[in-house]
Amino acid sequence: MKKRAVAYLFILPAALVLGIFMFYPLAYSFMISFTQWDLSATRTYVGLSNYRALIVSPDFWNSVLYTVYYVLGVLPVSLVIGLGLALLLRDSSMRGVGFFRTIYFMPVVTSPIAAAMGFSWIFHTQLGYANHLIDSFGGEPVNWLTNYNGIFQLLFDRFGVELPRVLQGPSVALTVIILLGIWQNIGYATVVYLAGLQGIPQTYYEAARIDGANWGKSFRRITLPLLSPTTLFLLVMFTILSFQVFGPVQVMTPQGGPLQTTSVIVFRLYQQAFAFYRFGYASAMAFLAFSMILIITLMQLKYIERRVHYD
Template identity: 45%
Template sequence: MRRRQDLSGYLFILPALAIIILFRFYPILQAIRMSFFKWGMAGPLYTVGLKNFGRLLIDTKFYQALGNTFWYVAFAVPLTIILSILFAQMLNQKIPGRGFYRTIYYLPVVTSIVAISVVWKWIFNPDRGVLNALFGIFGIEGLKWLNDSRGIIEILLAPFGITASGFFAGPSIALCALIIMAVWHNTGYCVIIALAGLQNVPGQYYEAARIDGAGPWKTFRHVTLPLISPTIFYLMITQSIFAFNTFTPIYVMTQPPGGPLGTTNLVVFYLYEQAFRLWNLGYANAIAFVIFIIIFILTQFQKRFIERRVHYE
């Protein structure tokens, strides 16, 4: 027997479908097509075949942007998650003012990144900034922050007579400033998610750990951490993708954008620069293609690698 068909179903999804086709599906096809063309805003369009991808392979600025993005994600995401688990663990106890702390910690999340960037640029100001003033109170010499292109691994290894350069110089002080801001901005969101994960851990596990005589650290290490590993796993994926897409702070804070010496140039900003400042739309699409592949692999890799250590009940 055939099921009765509701043809009105097509009418109901039509508005959404039309927009998805025109503004989601078609652009993707277009992006694939465009990456094989030289595509400026004016002038004739001609096929360049794989030249856009060939150019990408030898583009040292692109490699630098990839390296910067790697360091940015590799520092910002774990720091944010570790900090937020610490906060969440403390907020998960009977403590006066829990709601108050949650409200405060979450405040940066609802603030626009443009406004945040404006304010942090001022905080990081090398001559007048409040951060260097705080350093001064403790007798620490201020840093040049957003103007400092020296890599932190480079700085740490210098006393030992080892010179690290290029990718191995690590994130520059300028990029570290952006990482600090990113950690500040995203901790609140991760605290809320981690707190939800912690509250789902059944009380009897803690009870059992207590009877077995486990101290707070052992309980955390062998009971809490395994049980909230799905939450951590989720946060790592979403935060990595989110960090990978960072654009606004580079646009607002760095001078020249992506500087100093290209050490804060992240891939999405590089794509923007190629597409909308230099109008190399075809080349920008080749970059977009690489971004898509990396995010895809990242998700898969994290899934495979971490899932083995994730405990599901």
């Protein structure tokens, strides 16, 4: 009897913290998403009207589109480069491998705010190093953080083709933020892939070599399939984290970018709540946006899981 009481005492501190700062807020947030409230004394119950207003709001769907651009921009590139680097760094008998791993992981531990400061300087229109490089190759300087044109549209401009809006791609400003995301994620993907590669027995490759398989074939038939659980993990992880990008957006484009083209979901959410005091509306937005992530994550798990090989 006494023992049992001790057990409850042991979990009490954690339970209190999680209860007060996680469970209660979750319920509370759900409740205020059905109200209209600016923190004043009167809170009006408005039913589903916040959700209804969101579904017909072009601004909201734009922010969803920009967030999707960001996720689709960061994810595949980080995964491919991360896998490539992991393959290069796989052989730990190679000299300097530890040194390179240290370097590639450095951006992961760097705060997104500091990284965003560094990138703002590199992509400064007049004094930035990026435009200096372009200039030294004879190109025109780019207004990186103030250009709202979609990057795919810019490519097609020279052929005089006007792409449908969704295919115009992230604005130049959002592309810079995507580059920052890639830079920060590569090291993470590399380290996770390295761990995955370590789990593949060397004997598989030897057997393949005896059967006459070349590098490309054993990569396709052994490495990729056996890494699929790692890829799935990274896919889910990066999707969830990229959906929540906020800090770099706020530092690099404090107003939400040229024509609001960097206003990703969390940026808009923050703005609605803490700049316009529309707490009910913002809460509804949070629930709507994150039920989307939940659905995407579940779909990734369900459909890709089938194609994943667990040895």
